[in-house]
Amino acid sequence: EEASAREEATLREAGVSIVTGRTVAKISAEEKTTSSVTLDDGRKVPCDLVIVAIGVRPRSEIVSDIGIKINRGIVVDCRMATSSADVYACGDVAEAYDFIHGENRLNPLWPNAYLGGRVAGFNMAGVRTEYQGGLAMSSLKYFGLDVVSVGIVIPPDDSYEVISNIYDDNYRKIILKDGLVVGMVFMGNIEKSGIVYSLIKDRVNVNSFKQALVACDFGLLSLPEERWRPHLEIPTSGVILEVVSVKQAEEIVAGE
Ligand SMILES: Cc1cc2nc3c(=O)[nH]c(=O)nc-3n(C[C@H](O)[C@H](O)[C@H](O)COP(=O)(O)OP(=O)(O)OC[C@H]3O[C@@H](n4cnc5c(N)ncnc54)[C@H](O)[C@@H]3O)c2cc1C
Structure with a gap:
């Protein structure tokens, strides 16, 4: 690979x-x-030191004898509620919805724990709130090499489309399913990976501009205007009601 x-x-x-x-x-x-x-x-x-890094296994056995549903973690619904009334789970121990895979999975990462915890808290306080789902992601830098990977990075079958590009010392790969980005790998220059992440998160159909996502000059302006305009907060011409005159900056003389 x-x-x-x-x-x-x-x-x-x-x-x-x-x-x-x-x-x-x-x-x-x-x-x-x-x-x-x-x-x-x-x-x-x-060696002087042994570091064991073999993945994360939730200690879900702490609820096994009280009948709460467990799979690889404590199974929760979209409100982060367990199978037992008024008991909620979130964070690394919870097996919550993964919107890329379309099923509950373990995604033991801080942002997922934070969002799931927030949803659990709202529901426990009586405010019905739904978890939109998490996904796997990592961002690393080893010996000067930046790497970002999100979602599905190895397509499980031929129904997925892979687009990649190598330029200079950079590598980009996008994995698509039915026009939606379901995974990406950015290596080297990872600066614009956040834009692709937002396309994944917002479930944007990228069919009309998918090749641009791996191009060396990829940026916000590679996206359709309706996608980038809200990000830049430029009002459309129809809503500019007043043109404010800009005062010329006063010249500051050094030493004054
Ligand atoms: C080495 C390492 C690096 C990581 N790096 C990243 C990263 O770069 N980015 C990222 O997004 N995520 C990272 N993570 C994952 C992130 O730390 C977790 O996803 C996040 O902390 C999960 O929060 P949590 O509250 O579910 O669990 P935790 O933060 O693990 O909190 C669980 C707490 O419960 C306590 N506890 C356990 N059993 C009991 C018990 N029986 N009774 C009472 N208390 C108990 C524990 O002591 C702990 O304080 C990393 C994790 C590790 C281990």
Whole structure:
């Protein structure tokens, strides 16, 4: 995969050794300090520190004996309500709606936790509010290489369309389903990735301008006018009622 290969090359260039397809069989310590890990192929790798980063598993078992519905996390509806009356869940422990996949999933990220918590809070206070759904996303910078990935980055079948572009040291990939952007990867120059994120979030059909999304000069003005005008807050000509005269700035003489 293009993005992974670029990331790997950057890490190797910085002196990082990468081992894939193996797991740790043993961690050894000498005088209470980690000294090495042994891989399942017998290789021994000396080290000072072991960091385990193997994903997030919610501790949903804390509600298992009170009959609340659990799948990979605590299952909630669009109000963040669990299967038990007046009990709500949100954040990493909740399996809430993912609008890209169209089903409940674990998306253990801070923005999803914040939005879900807000919805749960409103509903607990009696104000009916619905969670619009979360999605997977990450933004990283390793050794000077910026990477943003959102939603589905590996199309699961042929019904998805992939558009990509490589220019200079930059890589862009957009994944579409029925005219909607369902995923993206931006590498290198990630400056305009927020615009694509807003198209994903707002479920905008991009069929008429999809190629522009990966172009090297992509920006807000690549979108149809009705999309960028509200962002720039430029009133349409019909609503300009008064032209305010602009006072010429006074010249300031240095030293006064
Ligand atoms: C190393 C790391 C890096 C991350 N980086 C990012 C990032 O860059 N961007 C991003 O969006 N997200 C990131 N996340 C994820 C983000 O931190 C979580 O999505 C977010 O904190 C979830 O909030 P939460 O309130 O659901 O859970 P938490 O923040 O985990 O809070 C749960 C709290 O419940 C307490 N608790 C647990 N069990 C019990 C119990 N039985 N009784 C009482 N209290 C209990 C815990 O001590 C904890 O304080 C990162 C997570 C980790 C671990």
